Amino acid sequence: MTLAGSALDLLRTRKSPKLFDLTSPGPTDAELDSMLAIASRVPDHGKLAPWRFILFQGDARDRAGDAIAAVFLTDNPEAEPERVAIERGRLTRAPLVIAVVSKTAPHAKIPEWEQTLSGAAACTLLLLAAHAQGYAATWLTEWYAYDGRARAALGLSESERIIGFVHIGTLARPQDDRPRPALADLITRY
Structure with missing residues (x-):
């Protein structure tokens, strides 16, 4: 298989698993370093x-x-103790969770929106890097990503925002692919 063929197969087969179907093992330190290095290779104007x-x-x-x-x-x-336990377990549903944090700042040439999109691209490459190394990964935000008190408790400054929590682990069981939108519904020719 050609590199292009294997890369296209990788892109074609990536999907977000159900969170409760992620289990151990998670990535090794070397695999994690590789994933983060790949996630850092995003378009980054400036x-x-x-x-x-x-x-x-x-x-x-x-x-x-x-x-x-x-x-x-x-x-x-x-709140019932069972509900509190759900909240307490939010980041224990996979062996590794990576918060991708946006730290945009005003810039003379680069709009903050473009900076945020660069961080979103880092999430996407992180998902693909995990998939390429044989792991499953899902990108979530959930309520605590938007709560300033929770963000502060997780170590973010007041100006930082969470783009996503990427949960990474080993797939416990095969996943069905979800229905994908018809390309004809997504394309407009100008």
Whole structure:
């Protein structure tokens, strides 16, 4: 198979698994370094690197979950223990979770929107790099990505935003592909 053929097959077969179908093992340190290096090779007008990565592995996933649950309990003091446990487990559903953080800033030539898109591209390449190394990955945000208190508890500055949490692990069972939109519905010729 040609490099182009294998690359196209990789792109054609990537899909987002159900989160609860991710299990151990997660990537090794060397595989993780490779994934992050690939994710950093995105279009980045001005070479600003307007994004960064926060890694949640091992016990760090539990500590982050405690922080998320604390924010949830502040707003929902009457929540059932089972519901609080769901919030506490948000970042433990895969062996590795990577937060892709947008750190855009005003710039004379590069709009903040373009900087944000560069971070979104980093999420996409992270998903593809995980897939290329035999792992499954899913990109989520969920409520705590948009809550300033939760973002602060996870180590973000006030000006930073979460583009996505990329959950990476081994696929526990085969996944059916979801229906894809018909190309004819997506294309307009000018």
